[in-house]
Amino acid sequence: MYDVIIAGAGYAGAVSARVLAEKGKKVLILEEREHIGGNAYDEVDEHGVMIHTYGPHLFHTSDKKAYDFLSRFTNFIPYHHTVMGNIHGKFMPIPFNLNSLYVAFDKEKAEKLEKKLLKAYGAETRVPILELKKAKDPEIRELAEYVFENVFVHYTMKQWGYKPEEIDPAVTARVPVITTHKDGYFTDTYQAMPDEGFTKLFEKMLDHENIKICLNTNAFDRIKLKDGKIFFDGEEFNGKYIFTGMTDVLFERKFGPLPYRSLRFDFEYHDVSSYQEAPVVNYTVSEDYTRISEFKKFTCQKDVAGTTIVKEYPRAYEPDSDMIPYYAILNDDNKALFAKYKALADKYAGLVLLGRLAEYRYFNMDAITSHALEMAEKI
């Protein structure tokens, strides 16, 4: 009956479903949650405010193909995202830039540092913090130390529950100082939000005669893997099985659980028109939460009087609890553990692991869109 069965209706599942359906394949999606959209799901709360249930999602990309594909299912409204850091009560732009210098230091010192940075790295340059720490100039190294200490290190330890050296260098290298006076969190060509939200985007993407969706359905209840064969409702299935859930759970954690970071989200409604001075404020030196996001400042919702915010508390993921595994913890041991599961998966010719959980890596929304487009084309 079906050519393709997909576990999960997030970006990985929905994008591949749409591409395959348009090629004439009959697609069945099994989604364990009561809604589509995966972690990008958004909804209106009891106060009438559009919220992102699984944390703030901002769309940004320089990948025209991913942008054009998603634009078929929504009207993207340009949106320039800014983030402030609350550092000992002072609000300064994040990533740390030339404007941040003037909040962090007195005018004379800030001017001196600005000149030195522009001379050493040129204007409009993203300089990774690890590079600044290696500079010959002691004042640049001192600045690097300030940013490392006040913007990066405590925040990172809160986020990951680890020391920075225990984190994958790819993550560490992402923290930049930018030699610009333009505030802005992203530098991508397209920075936009879907006018009616992400859930509506998913509804349109999945609205195709060749796609059937079963919500509240754990794929493990209907699909079993045994001796290189895939069984659907007890019958051997010879189509493709695209799995976007947790790969360790797919194989009953036989080599042990893959470690993840989870988050607790505390939502608060406030009867004021604005709660904070930026859409997102990062608490880089204080508080147990990492950041406060104020939804109405970045969703396209208009005419809403009050405001809903969310505080994010990172925590270790506990297997078999009701926690959600949000971020793979990418270190050598965990990558090696994942490789063992991947080798098992490779024994099933019809099985495709796709997405942030199944492939045990981090994808932004544009990256997973592009990856799923490619994977579906290959299939």
Ligand SMILES: Cc1cc2nc3c(=O)[nH]c(=O)nc-3n(C[C@H](O)[C@H](O)[C@H](O)COP(=O)(O)OP(=O)(O)OC[C@H]3O[C@@H](n4cnc5c(N)ncnc54)[C@H](O)[C@@H]3O)c2cc1C
């Ligand atoms: C806090 C947070 C903030 C983020 N912010 C941004 C941002 O600002 N910009 C950006 O570009 N990206 C952001 N991301 C990344 C974005 O969430 C991912 O790119 C996207 O969710 C990846 O899609 P996916 O389909 O791989 O995974 P998911 O969205 O997690 O979808 C997987 C789906 O599979 C379902 N599933 C799992 N197991 C089973 C099973 N056994 N049976 C049936 N269904 C199953 C799950 O319920 C889920 O719906 C953020 C991520 C987090 C955690």
